[in-house]
Amino acid sequence: MRIRIVDAFTHRPFSGNPAGVLLIDAEGFPADGWLQQVAAELNLSETAFAHPLADAPDADWALRWFTPTTEVGLCGHATLAAAHILRTTGAHQGGVRFRTRAGVLSADAAGDGAITLDFPAAPLTPVTAPDGVADALGAEPLSVLDTGPDCGDLLIEVADERTVRALAPDFAALARHSRRGVIATAGAEDPTGGYDFVSRGFFPAVGIDEDPVTGSAHTALAPFWSRRFGRASLVGHQASARGGLVRTRLLGDRVLLTGTAVTVVDGELHAVP
Numbered sequence: 001m002r003i004r005i006v007d008a009f010t011h012r013p014f015s016g017n018p019a020g021v022l023l024i025d026a027e028g029f030p031a032d033g034w035l036q037q038v039a040a041e042l043n044l045s046e047t048a049f050a051h052p053l054a055d056a057p058d059a060d061w062a063l064r065w066f067t068p069t070t071e072v073g074l075c076g077h078a079t080l081a082a083a084h085i086l087r088t089t090g091a092h093q094g095g096v097r098f099r100t101r102a103g104v105l106s107a108d109a110a111g112d113g114a115i116t117l118d119f120p121a122a123p124l125t126p127v128t129a130p131d132g133v134a135d136a137l138g139a140e141p142l143s144v145l146d147t148g149p150d151c152g153d154l155l156i157e158v159a160d161e162r163t164v165r166a167l168a169p170d171f172a173a174l175a176r177h178s179r180r181g182v183i184a185t186a187g188a189e190d191p192t193g194g195y196d197f198v199s200r201g202f203f204p205a206v207g208i209d210e211d212p213v214t215g216s217a218h219t220a221l222a223p224f225w226s227r228r229f230g231r232a233s234l235v236g237h238q239a240s241a242r243g244g245l246v247r248t249r250l251l252g253d254r255v256l257l258t259g260t261a262v263t264v265v266d267g268e269l270h271a272v273p
Helices: 032-042 078-089 133-137 162-165 170-177 220-231
Strands: 003-010 017-023 046-052 061-066 096-099 103-111 115-120 143-146 153-157 183-185 199-202 208-211 231-237 244-252 253-260 261-268
Touching: 003 032, 017 032, 017 078, 017 208, 032 061, 046 078, 061 078, 078 096, 078 103, 078 115, 078 253, 078 261, 133 153, 133 170, 133 183, 153 220, 162 183, 162 199, 183 220, 199 220, 208 220, 220 231, 220 244, 220 253
Parallel strands: 017 046, 061 096, 153 183, 199 231
Antiparallel strands: 003 017, 003 261, 046 061, 096 103, 103 115, 115 253, 143 153, 183 199, 199 208, 231 244, 244 253
16 A cells, blocks of 8 residues: 655645645545554544545545545645645646545646645634733743634734744643644745745644644634735744645635645555554
């Protein structure tokens, strides 16, 4: 069984966010326990598992995502990685529709290899900053929003880009303040720097202290900053050590997320179910 590691939201290896991708040649997924063991073995922020759907009217492939410790309800970079593998291996031609826990998600590739994901925009609800979240994050929030059931994150705006880049959270404490994670964000300091806003994503509650580039977080970041700037199309920079760019476009209750990907590892999984 072939297994790949793909760096997503980047055009070069060893940057962006690595995801495992396993295409399953069967009409159905193996046991959940086996899927979780594979994800734990790879120890990447997410591993995507997909199998083809025969004669399904609404979707072409079924898709699930696992962190090293749990299954998640929405993942952007591993969806991008799966679409990249389907395209580059010839396993699927043209645009692809994935049936997921978050509904049907589509991915379309341009001639230059850039892939655009069509995701639901996160419903943003202003909330009071939970007691202790400022100390856990290491910065005072300017605003705090809940991102809804699919993501289950807190979106926290902080003072400026330098504050985002300098964050050194208490991960054990931060894990107590969200169902999935905490996204810290600020506007870009240099409007000519090639991006409009910065973010970092911390997900200790699901086994990931810091995620290098979080596509699903941008389903919340895009509407937040599009409304702030009054523009539908923006570029986000996730300022992790690996870093990556996500091009976003807000279309009503949907968000288009565009990025590139590169395959880094293509190998054989011998521990088959």
